[in-house]
Amino acid sequence: TTGIDNAFAALVPVLESIGAAAVEGLITDAINSGELLILAEIQRVDDVENDSCVDLELHRGEGLPLMGTDGNIQMDQTFLVDPSRPSTFAEGGQIAHRTFEIQDITISLPVQILDEFIELDLEGASLQLRWLDNGEAVGRLAGGVSVSSLAGQIGAISDIGSLQDAVPALLEGAADLWPDENGSCTHLSVGMDVTARPAFLLYPE
Structure with missing residues (x-):
């Protein structure tokens, strides 16, 4: 995955300042090391x-994915489905002109801050993937992250100093999705570019 933008992008420098150095790089490194293998x-x-x-x-x-000389995960590897993590099922997708699209899914992405992991739970997310001639697919994943959930997780981290009190206000100020009955937005928009490579899935017995 490359590139994080929309409302969440404005918060990346803040997260980096409290120990989540190179948020984009952390997600990519977690995928390449096998810690964050998402099998679609x-x-x-x-x-x-x-x-x-x-x-x-x-x-x-x-x-552990095998990496190619180009620094990307090699195609057509076999990965075991992790039985300890729940799978997410969604109906109603479609393929048009070799482009897959589905709406209203939920997906979690862990991000490490200091020695703690927080979960970026993308709600109401959409995923679009376009198959290329070489077998891989490129596209976009976008959704919303709950301000209250993210603020609670970051606020529980004890080593972020004075930012512990400032983070909720920063998140509320950046929120741009799904206003409540008072007109205050409750979620941050998050969008990222995605590259997917073909693989075989092995289910545990």
Whole structure:
């Protein structure tokens, strides 16, 4: 994955200042090391060019990926589905002109701050992937992160000093999605570019 933007992008320098150095790099490194393997299984596909009714199941994977000389994960590897992490299933996806798209899914991305991990839970997310001739897919993942959830997780970290009290206000000021009954936005928009490579899934017995 490369690139984080929208409202969350304005907070990246703040997160980096409290120990989440290079948020984008941390996510990429976690994927390449096998700590954050997200396996996207597109189901009920009758036609990879155009199909109006397909499903998506997202799994967390186990295993150390083999890396190519270009620094990217090699294609067509086999990964074990992690039985300790729940999978996410969503219906109502579609493929049009070799581009897969699905709306309203939830996906969690862990980010390390100092010695703690926080979960970026993308709610109401959309995923779009376009298959290329070489077998990989490129696209976009976008959704919203709850301000209250993120503020609570960051606030529970004891080593961030004076920013512990400032973070909730910073998050509330940056929120730009889904206003409540008082008109205050409750979520931060997050969007990122995604590159996916074909792989085989192995389910535990």
